[in-house]
Amino acid sequence: xxxxxxxxxxxxxxxxxASITCSGDKLGDKYVCWYQQKTGxxxxxxxxxxxxxxxxxxxxxxxxNSGSTATLTISGTQTIDEADYYCQAWDSSAGVFGGGTxxxxx
Amino acid sequence: xxxxxxxxxxxxxPGESLRISCKGSGYRFTTYWISWVRQMPGKGLEWMGRIDxxxxxTNYSPSFQGHVTISADKSISTAYLQWSSLKASDTAxxxxxxxxxxxxxxxxxxxxxxSS
Numbered sequence: 001x002x003x004x005x006x007x008x009x010x011x012x013x014x015x016x017x018a019s020i021t022c023s024g025d026k027l028g029d030k031y032v033c034w035y036q037q038k039t040g041x042x043x044x045x046x047x048x049x050x051x052x053x054x055x056x057x058x059x060x061x062x063x064x065n066s067g068s069t070a071t072l073t074i075s076g077t078q079t080i081d082e083a084d085y086y087c088q089a090w091d092s093s094a095g096v097f098g099g100g101t102x103x104x105x106x
Numbered sequence: 107x108x109x110x111x112x113x114x115x116x117x118x119x120p121g122e123s124l125r126i127s128c129k130g131s132g133y134r135f136t137t138y139w140i141s142w143v144r145q146m147p148g149k150g151l152e153w154m155g156r157i158d159x160x161x162x163x164t165n166y167s168p169s170f171q172g173h174v175t176i177s178a179d180k181s182i183s184t185a186y187l188q189w190s191s192l193k194a195s196d197t198a199x200x201x202x203x204x205x206x207x208x209x210x211x212x213x214x215x216x217x218x219x220x221s222s
Binding site: 001031033035037042043044045048049054084086088090093094095096097098099100 | 141143150151152153156165166167168169201203205208209210212213214215
């Protein structure tokens with residue numbers, strides 16, 4: 001079955017840029033979306049179709065996807081960005097999530 | 107406002123059956139697929155399967171095929187996730203999400219606890 005691989009954790013200082021990767025076989029041929037999940041809350045869509053932001057998501061959150069790696073980038077990281085982030089794609093008609101990355105802002 | 111409202115927390119014994127629900131409002135329910143996602147305690151998100159409420163077509167993850175059943179009643183804008191025989195390992199938070207390719211709206215989650 002198809003797998004998406006994310007680093008378990010990423011740390012960043014406030015104001016710096018955080019990059020979270022998501023790897024999968026020929027992932028660049030698929031659309032990738034990203035979700036943010038804060039402790040005790042439901043996930044929130046932050047990027048869809050590789051690089052599109054839903055209404056209400058700040059411009060400092062961006063996405064890209066090429067080759068076998070998709071990347072979520074958060075510029076000017078703030079403490080409110082501290083959360084778990086999950087990438088997601090589709091393999092035929094089955095959804096697949098990455099294992100998740102815990103973003104720590106310190 | 108688009109909303110998905112899930113049924114409340116459940117505590118069940120192993121071997122019991124269960125059906126949890128996800129009611130959509132604020133949009134035409136038959137327009138978007140509804141997916142179910144499991145999150146075991148302290149773990150990540152797992153896609154379980156989805157349903158097209160317009161015709162009840164379903165897709166399942168190989169990991170969950172045969173273990174759960176997804177259904178919908180479009181007349182009351184509600185999707186369901188059900189088990190015929192729960193196991194302790196089914197203890198988790200279950201979310202429903204709206205969307206054909208990405209999930210732009212999520213339910214608040216239903217906590218299912220299975221314990222003898």
